[in-house]
Amino acid sequence: MKAVFTGLGVMAPIGIGAEAYWSATLERVSGITELERFDASGYPARLAGQLRDFKAEQYLSNRLLPQTDRVTRLALVAAEQALGDADVDPESFDDFDMSVIGSNATGGFEFTHREIQKLWTHGPERVSVYESFAWFNAANTGQISIRHGMRGPGSVLVAEQAGGLDAVAHARRVLREGVPLAVTGGVESSYDPWGWVSHLATGRISTVPDPRRAYLPFDEAAAGYVPGEGGAYLILEEEQAARRRGAAQVYGELAGHASTFDPRPGSGRPPGLARAIRLALADAGLQPGEIDVVFADAAGLPELDRAEADALAEVFGPHGVPVSAPKTLVGRLYAGGGPLDLVCALLSLRDGVIPATAHVRDVPADYRIDLVRGEHRSARLRTALVLARGNGGYNSALVVRR
Amino acid sequence: MTIDDLRRILTECAGMDESVHLDGETLDASFTDLGYDSLALMETASRIKEEFGIRISDEEIATVQTPRLLLAAVAEAARSQVAQAA
Secondary structure, three states: OOEEEEEEEEEEOOEEOHHHHHHHHHOOOOOEEEOOOOOOOOOOOOEEEOOOOOOHHHOOOOOOHHHOOHHHHHHHHHHHHHHHHOOOOHHHOOHHHEEEEEEOOOOOHHHHHHHHHHHHHHOHHHOOOOHHHHOOOOHHHHHHHHHHOOOOOOEEEOEOEOHHHHHHHHHHHHHHOOOOEEEEEEEEOOOOHHHHHHHHOOOOEOOOOOOOOOOOOOOOOOOOEOEEOEEEEEEEEEHHHHHHOOOOOOOEEEEEEEEEEOOOOOOOOOOOHHHHHHHHHHHHOOOHHHOOEEEOOOOOOHHHHHHHHHHHHHHHOOOOOEEEOHHHHOOEOHHHHHHHHHHHHHHHHHHOEEOOOOOOOOOOHHHOOEEOOOOOEEOOOOEEEEEEEEOOOEEEEEEEEO | OOHHHHHHHHHHHHOOOOOOOOOHHHOOOOHHHHOOOHHHHHHHHHHHHHHHOOOOOHHHHOOOOOHHHHHHHHHHHHHHHHHHHO
């Protein structure tokens, strides 16, 4: 069975829609700005990748607004775009022939912040009944499923930044069990004050105030990352089923995937990223030399950057494969990060362009990685490897092939 | 509380389809047909309590089927609250 991507939906700080995001990536538009939806002047870090122009009421009916957090709205719009791009009419499918498999790491923070504020200021009767599910990581999958009548197996995977790729891989599993189509991906948004302190609590957020110098993965000046909101949903279909319905286009095949978990800190054993890459390549039936480009996890913390660079050098050899980190324009999107990089990878394959990693200048020589910087690189691209690591020890590696 | 109040509160609590016009014609339509589920009605009851001080229990709101019956339940609850106070 081959699983192919036939539709893309993107909600990114630099563009709504896959093509808008891709153009902005190639034009190096940065979506990283000061936090806008609350006064963040008292916090040590104040930068995030935000969807500044997104007005949910332009996209969604007023029936959905009272019961959804911003993150669920982003998911609904991304899923709808992906369906539109794939030219899928859910009405023409049996309900049980469509699955929704998503990822979301932090849940509906903004909604919950507001309702908890009502709880302590006005009492329990003033708390919205929709708080019962709007907070939940699974709300996105549920709302997409209800909206489009998709009653095939539905799932939510939570693995911090690695969860988005894990979800896409799980969608392939569902296809293998006979479901012809899945809506899969992930989004994130938790940029109210309460959400913000939860990000800060990791100790991994950059406090550098300059948006061009705050998030510099693999750079000597790496000092943490900038979080961002949004992500992507994609349509994954069994290839023959996609052909039979006359799918508008095939962006690429989900050729391989693997997830691994890091050993406990202090065990002395190596982290699991290299093993995830090897297992994903084996799943795809590819040798390291057959991978044309890597979209890096790009943690932005020296120790983690070094670990990723070491894993790449170990599997591909020193400077053995071009590496890019287009997320330097949008920040780390947690569950949305992997799926957005996946969209970027598929469009890179389509157009034969590796987008340059923005803002990064000085990569330590002993990282031994070929990080694409400065100019975008034109190349004949057939395969791409997308990597994601989640705080807590999650590693996910996914291979796509044209 | 009037039908206009109910229309406004329902819209604030759970939105309203453009095709739905809550008026005399639809007073006897079922909430299900109008697109309001049990959560929407619980939210509505809580807003009625907040705005008008009239309490309708979760158990009662679950049995109210139409806008006309909801308005009647509100009127009845208001009368009994007044009677209790007196």
